[in-house]
Amino acid sequence: MDDHSDRVIADAAEEWEVRESRTPFQGRVTGVRSEEVRMPDGSWARRDYQTHPGSVSVLALDDKQRVLILRQYRHPVRQRLWELPAGLLDVPGENPWHAAQRELYEEAYVRADSWRVLADYYTSPGGTDEALRMFVATDLSDAEGERHAAEGEEQEIEVARVPVPELIRLIQAGQLHNPTLITGTLAVHAALTSPGGLDALRPADAPWPARPFEA
Template sequence: MAEKDAGALRDAPRQWRVTASETPFEGGKTSVRTDRVVMPDGSVAARDYQVHPGSVAVLALDEQDRVLVISQYRHPVRHKLWEIPAGLLDVPGENPLGAARRELYEEAHVKAEDWRVLVDVYTSPGGSDEAVRIFLARDLSDADGERFEVCDEEADMEVARVPLAQLVRGALAGDLHNNCLVTGVLALTAARTEGGLDALRPAEAPWPARPFRA
């Protein structure tokens, strides 16, 4: 097995040939697609996956090193999960920073002055094309105006601020499961040892997985 230089690792765009494609299910925000894909040995295999518009999430960190979290019921997993504010990129080409600001306002009635890209991930690349950009938001304050009116699952939401170290312990203990929360708090902890938070990418950094308008 060849040894790789970790500093040279980079995911590479690649497109295997698709001989046929159909969409057996279309929902309000996502759909399911079946592609017939040519494998390296020349055979053709069916690949089913969720087609997703993409998402943003916000790890909002206050001056006391606490993270703003919300608790929300998630029906597919039959759990009420602790999460960080997040939402879909509802408009094709939508600027992810604008969407992140919106989600932080709508879910927590909070605004932030300092924004960075914390990490970009594919949530489940074997079964979905969903891409998520997780932002780090600092210099927090209450948003102006009236609170956003919530409904459905969001009407039962709880909002809290929890020390970062407590969230890291909860993730490693198996008590917290939301992928954006777990990825975000572990990435933030790692970033502090890899150049510091000010070395993170700027908030408008390119995002090839979901190109956006400036």
């Protein structure tokens, strides 16, 4: 049995031939793209997917190793979900670290003095091109200045701080369903229990090929 010991395990850029590409719908932020893609056997198959500018999220960890989480209503799933602070990269070329700092301030009125990249991933690569960069933020304190004026679902946001082991228990019990919260919780647990801890993570301004940005 092949144990892949001599294989480099890393995702690689690749693009199959496209003979038709159109955008039948474009909303304010996201759209739908429909393309005909050449398959390995020479046939053509249609692939429809959501286009997305990209996102950032923040796992804010306090000095008691509690994670700051928010609960808000999500209409597509008809649930009020516990999540991490997050937001869109809807300004072309925006530095994701700056966007993450803004989201932590606007959604939780919190600032952080230490930042690292926790994980980069595609949220649902079979159905959307959304790329998300998740940061871990530590050395937390209350923000200063005027609070952000909430709109839409954000008007009823609830805030809590929950220890990492308790979040893991709730995930395993099927009580939490937001994919970014689940990914972040498991990733930060892995980082905290690995040699080097959070200091071994990439710096906050590490390159991000999926969504190149200005320094």
